[in-house]
Amino acid sequence: MYAWIFRNLPGPIWLRIIEALILLAAVVLLLMMYVFPWLSQFSPFTDSTIGQSNP
Amino acid sequence: MNRVASAPGRRMAREKQTFGNRITGFLGELLITLGIVLMLYVVWELWWTNIDSANAQKEVTQNLVQDLGDVVIPHEEVEEDIDYGPAPVSEAAPGETFGIMYFPTFGKKGTHHPVSYGVQSSVIDNLGIGYYPNTQLPGEKGNFAVAAHRQTHGQVFWDIDKLDDGDHIYLQTKEGYYTYTWFDTEIVTPSNGDVLLPTPHKWGVEPKKSILTMTSCHPPFSTRERIIAYSELTDWQPLDAGPPKEIRKLVVDATS
Numbered sequence: 001m002y003a004w005i006f007r008n009l010p011g012p013i014w015l016r017i018i019e020a021l022i023l024l025a026a027v028v029l030l031l032m033m034y035v036f037p038w039l040s041q042f043s044p045f046t047d048s049t050i051g052q053s054n055p
Numbered sequence: 056m057n058r059v060a061s062a063p064g065r066r067m068a069r070e071k072q073t074f075g076n077r078i079t080g081f082l083g084e085l086l087i088t089l090g091i092v093l094m095l096y097v098v099w100e101l102w103w104t105n106i107d108s109a110n111a112q113k114e115v116t117q118n119l120v121q122d123l124g125d126v127v128i129p130h131e132e133v134e135e136d137i138d139y140g141p142a143p144v145s146e147a148a149p150g151e152t153f154g155i156m157y158f159p160t161f162g163k164k165g166t167h168h169p170v171s172y173g174v175q176s177s178v179i180d181n182l183g184i185g186y187y188p189n190t191q192l193p194g195e196k197g198n199f200a201v202a203a204h205r206q207t208h209g210q211v212f213w214d215i216d217k218l219d220d221g222d223h224i225y226l227q228t229k230e231g232y233y234t235y236t237w238f239d240t241e242i243v244t245p246s247n248g249d250v251l252l253p254t255p256h257k258w259g260v261e262p263k264k265s266i267l268t269m270t271s272c273h274p275p276f277s278t279r280e281r282i283i284a285y286s287e288l289t290d291w292q293p294l295d296a297g298p299p300k301e302i303r304k305l306v307v308d309a310t311s
């Protein structure tokens with residue numbers, strides 16, 4: 001999968017390395033800013049309230 | 056890549072991959088990716104959420120400070136023992152950030168965090184401290200109860216277990232500065248909602264004191280139990296009188 005992506009990036013090898021790093025950074029940012037905040041509502045690990053059912 | 060292309064042996068090797076090989080390789084990459092994503096989630100939870108929370112808290116604090124008007128900081132030694140009478144009750148409306156809490160004993164130099172209405176995750180994940188809506192208001196007889204994260208999302212109450220005799224917690228609202236003095240800490244199970252009663256643990260008992268109840272996770276990085284810290288309202292002074300001496304620097308930091 002990753003080898004296929006790398007082979008199909010345009011440009012010489014040094015450009016492809018940069019492109020791959022940009023892609024990687026984009027995916028990480030996407031996860032950090034949108035996916036994980038959404039995912040965390042299902043996480044039971046950080047509840048610090050007590051007793052009452054929260055609205 | 057030129058080097059690889061000019062090495063026919065290697066090229067051949069790749070083309071000889073069977074369908075099964077490719078599926079296995081793909082699944083392997085997928086599993087490695089999943090592992091890395093899970094590790095990234097931990098990084099997000101332990102590190103990134105603190106940054107997000109700090110930014111959001113800064114923003115709501117600044118909005119509140121604008122509502123509070125000019126903060127009076129007395130120049131130097133002002134009489135500390137003036138009795139301003141009983142503390143008025145501070146109002147809190149849903150969705151509102153109505154106060155700033157100061158913890159001179161937390162961290163290295165003390166900390167401050169905004170207090171907002173509600174304890175749902177949209178509040179305590181981003182805005183610091185949340186106020187339990189069914190509990191009493193600051194200044195009212197009974198229990199002014201708040202919740203915040205012990206770790207992650209700003210780790211607002213990280214030092215809650217270190218509160219000790221004589222430690223103060225301050226609340227600044229439109230009505231003035233409320234001084235709370237710590238008197239007890241206990242560890243309870245997460246279902247123990249009666250710590251939020253006007254008189255904690257006692258149903259139907261008319262409250263005689265105004266107390267502040269802080270709830271958070273215990274032990275840190277776990278949700279097995281809750282740590283509950285109780286403080287009593289011991290003093291109050293109007294905004295015009297300026298902040299109490301102990302938090303003067305923190306107030307300047309929060310409101311500038």
